[in-house]
Amino acid sequence: MKKLRVALVGCGRISTMHLKSTKMLNGLCELVAVCDNKTLRAQDAALEYGVSAYTDHITMLDEAKPDVLHICLPHYLHTRVASDAFKRGIHVLCEKPMDIDYESAVKAVEEADKQGVLYGVVSQCRYNNAARFVKAAIESGRLGKVVSAASFLTWSRSDEYYSMSDWKGTWDKEGGGVVIDQAIHSIDLVNWMINDEIESISCHMANRGHDIVKVEDTAEGFITYKGGARYGFYCMNNYGCDLPIEIKLLCERGRVSMGYDDAYIDYFDGTHEEAHMEAAAAEINYGGGKDYWGIRHVNQIEQFYRACLGEEPLEISGREALKTHRLIISLYEAGGFRKG
Numbered sequence: 001m002k003k004l005r006v007a008l009v010g011c012g013r014i015s016t017m018h019l020k021s022t023k024m025l026n027g028l029c030e031l032v033a034v035c036d037n038k039t040l041r042a043q044d045a046a047l048e049y050g051v052s053a054y055t056d057h058i059t060m061l062d063e064a065k066p067d068v069l070h071i072c073l074p075h076y077l078h079t080r081v082a083s084d085a086f087k088r089g090i091h092v093l094c095e096k097p098m099d100i101d102y103e104s105a106v107k108a109v110e111e112a113d114k115q116g117v118l119y120g121v122v123s124q125c126r127y128n129n130a131a132r133f134v135k136a137a138i139e140s141g142r143l144g145k146v147v148s149a150a151s152f153l154t155w156s157r158s159d160e161y162y163s164m165s166d167w168k169g170t171w172d173k174e175g176g177g178v179v180i181d182q183a184i185h186s187i188d189l190v191n192w193m194i195n196d197e198i199e200s201i202s203c204h205m206a207n208r209g210h211d212i213v214k215v216e217d218t219a220e221g222f223i224t225y226k227g228g229a230r231y232g233f234y235c236m237n238n239y240g241c242d243l244p245i246e247i248k249l250l251c252e253r254g255r256v257s258m259g260y261d262d263a264y265i266d267y268f269d270g271t272h273e274e275a276h277m278e279a280a281a282a283e284i285n286y287g288g289g290k291d292y293w294g295i296r297h298v299n300q301i302e303q304f305y306r307a308c309l310g311e312e313p314l315e316i317s318g319r320e321a322l323k324t325h326r327l328i329i330s331l332y333e334a335g336g337f338r339k340g
C-alpha cells in the first residue's frame with residue numbers, strides 16, 4: 001500500500017502531537033522532513049525522527065516533495081504557508097485557527113479546491129469519545145436538537161507563558177487571546193453540536209489579569225441560531241490551573257453534561273446514558289503532551305491520512321472549519337475589543 005510522504009513546519013510545542021502521531025501511524029505515512037526557522041528546533045526534531053531539517057518551508061516543499069504538509073505555525077502564517085503547499089499539489093493539515101481573519105481562510109478553502117488537494121484543520125476535541133457520543137445522539141434524533149447550550153473554559157496562561165513566546169498575546173500574529181487560542185475548542189464543539197446558521201452574536205471581552213499582553217484574557221458571549229438554539233459561553237485564562245472544559249446542553253429530549261472526555265445524558269423519559277474515554281485512548285502518550293487539550297490528534301490525523309489515500313471522505317475540511325472560524329472572528333467584531 002502507498003504510504004504518504006509527510007513533512008511538518010513549525011517544530012514548537014504542538015508539533016510533538018503531530019510528530020508522535022506520524023510514528024503511531026507508520027502504516028499509513030512516512031515522515032520525511034521537518035522545518036523551523038529556528039535552526040536548532042528544526043535540527044532537534046530532525047535528529048529525533050531521523051529525517052531532513054530545513055529552515056525554509058519553500059525549500060523543504062521543493063526538495064522533500066511531500067504528499068502532506070502539517071502546519072504548526074503561529075496563526076498569522078497558517079493560510080499563506082498552506083497556499084505555498086496547495087500550489088505544489090500538496091495536501092495540508094493545519095493547526096487551528098485557520099488564520100487571524102476570515103477572508104484569508106475563505107481564500108485558502110477556495111485555493112485548495114482549485115488545486116484539487118485536501119485541506120484539513122485540527123479540531124481534535126471532536127474526536128473525544130464523549131463528543132462523538134453526544135453528536136451521534138443528536139444526529140440520530142434520540143436526543144433531538146439543541147435548544148440551549150452553555151460552555152465554560154477556565155485555564156491558566158500566565159504572563160510568563162506569554163513572555164516566552166514572540167507571537168502569542170499579539171493581535172497581529174495570534175489574532176487575539178483566550179477566544180481564538182483556547183476557547184476555540186469548546187466553542188467549536190458546541191457550534192458543531194448545534195450545526196445551524198447563526199442569527200446574532202453579542203460578546204464582551206476584557207484583559208483583566210495580564211500586564212504584558214493587550215489581547216483579551218476573558219470573554220463572555222451569547223449566540224442565537226436561526227433554528228432557535230441559544231448558546232452562552234464564558235472563558236478566561238486567568239484561572240490558577242487548567243480545569244476540564246464544561247459544556248451543558250438542553251436538547252429536545254434530554255439534558256447533557258460534558259467534561260473533558262466524559263458525557264452524561266439524562267433523557268426526559270427517565271433513561272440515562274454516559275460515555276467516557278475508552279481504555280485504549282488513555283494509553284495514547286505523546287510524551288508530556290497536555291491532556292486537557294485533548295489527546296485526539298492521532299485520531300484526526302489518521303482520518304486525514306485515510307482521506308488523502310482516498311479511503312474515506314475528509315471529516316474536518318477547511319470548508320467545515322470555516323463555520324467555527326467565522327463565529328470566532330465575528331466574536332471579535334462583536335466584542336469591540338480587538339486592537340484595544
Ligand SMILES: NC(=O)c1ccc[n+]([C@@H]2O[C@H](COP(=O)([O-])OP(=O)(O)OC[C@H]3O[C@@H](n4cnc5c(N)ncnc54)[C@H](O)[C@@H]3O)[C@@H](O)[C@H]2O)c1
Nearest residue numbers: 010011012013014015036037038072073074095096097293
Ligand atoms: N490543537 C491544539 O490543542 C493546540 C494546542 C496548542 C497549540 N496549537 C496550535 O498550534 C500552532 C502552534 O502553536 P505552538 O504552541 O506549538 O507554538 P510555538 O511557538 O511553540 O511553535 C511555533 C513554531 O513555529 C516556528 N516558526 C515561526 N515562524 C516560522 C516560519 N516562518 N517558518 C518556519 N517555522 C516558523 C517557531 O520557531 C516555533 O518553533 C498554533 O496554531 C496553535 O494555536 C493547537
